[in-house]
Amino acid sequence: MMNRRDFGQCLAGGAGALALAGIPSTLPTDPTGSATTTPTTKATEIPRVACVADFQELARQKLPAPVYDYLTDGSTDQVTLQENIAAFRRMKLLPPILAGVDKVDTSTTVLKQKIDLPILLAPVGGQGLFHPNGALAATRAAAKAGTIYGLSTSACNSIEEVAAASAGPKWFQLYVPKDRAVAEQMVRRAERAGYTAIIVTVDLGERKDGDLRNRFALPHPMLLKLLADVGFKFDTLMSYEDLIAYNSTLWDKGLTWDIFTWLRERTKLPLLVKGVLRREDALKAVSLGLDGIVVSNHGGRRLDTMPASIDRLAEIVDAVEGRADVLLDSGVRRGTDVLKALAWGAKAVLIGRGYAWALAADGEAGVSYALKLLRDEFALAMQSCGCRTVADIRKSLVVA
Secondary structure (H helix, E strand, O other): OOOHHHHHHOOOOOOOOOOOOOOOOOOOOOOOOOOOOOOOOOOOOOOOOOOOOHHHHHHHHHOOHHHHHHHHOOOOOOHHHHHHHHHHHHOEEOOOOOOOOOOOEOOEEEOOEEEOOOEEEOOOOOHHHHOOOHHHHHHHHHHHHOOOEEEEOOOOOOHHHHHHHOOOOEEEEEOOEOOHHHHHHHHHHHHHHOOOOEEEEOOOOOOOHHHHHHOOOOOHHHHHHHHHHHOOOOOOOOOHHHHHHHHOOOEOOOOOOHHHHHHHOOOOOOEEEEEEOOHHHHHHHHHOOOOEEEEOOHHHOOOOOOOOHHHHHHHHHHHHOOOOEEEEEOOOOOHHHHHHHHHOOOOEEEEOHHHHHHHHHHHHHHHHHHHHHHHHHHHHHHHHOOOOEHHHOOHHHEEO
């Protein structure tokens, strides 16, 4: 059987280590999702849900316990997971009065692409574990909300399946194989399928106590499909143990900044680095001409006791000086969190657990409703702070 530490890092440290118990043995391959369930797609009210956090309990009720733990838990003592949320709560809003704003426009532009709200769906692995339609449902919800869907290499649906599921804007998040020919083919496939940017997540490695207690392993059928979707050639009849061992050899866990030079030589798509917390790393990113920087500690799923992403945002924005779009990931649970991040210079935020809980609770309809709740909260926060447009959001609205 596999070494737990090795498997926790397999799939480039983020694509593996998913739950074993109680998971369906097959995944949908029909991009419409019609083969597995009849989706409800309207952002209608869902009982017992008043905010995104309410989806957490619904997800707990729906999912096998090991899957729920995988989705929800943070690394080791979960200090960073908790700090991501606490840091936003420490920040206070100081709105002006009598600003005369009765309607607001939540639209913005990220990497020169107009979107209806500055809330993107982050790349999340294992979405087929949370709902039969997984990434297909999530990308449709993003499209209907007028925002960007980030497809993870390990989402359990292929680049082409997700592209066919909606016409909305999509970014592809690349976990880098050691075999650069496979990596290059993924980039080419993303280009052909209409994805508009490439994200490279660099904060790799995951150790979560709940996963160890639950003896997590990616189910055999899912691992087979994932590796085939990526483009690896292998014997599909090999044993589960051999497949796990093979998988553990495939991914480049020792990336350097050279990966961006390699990518820039092969694609004209905008490139983003996800996982930046240090000023010097932000400066290196802009020196390489990267188009976007995602300030992120991976939602507290990686190395524990890192600082909250929001606490690092202002310094990164100052260092970048407008030479790249800066986005924020980790800890966003409320519309006021979105406003605070934008006030401190982020172009937009990405959400992960929040929409994944909603996906588990009610598929596409759940994700649509989660986005509606965040949109409504964000619009109210804008109005209360006297901001007619996203461009009106300024740093003086926030007291740290």
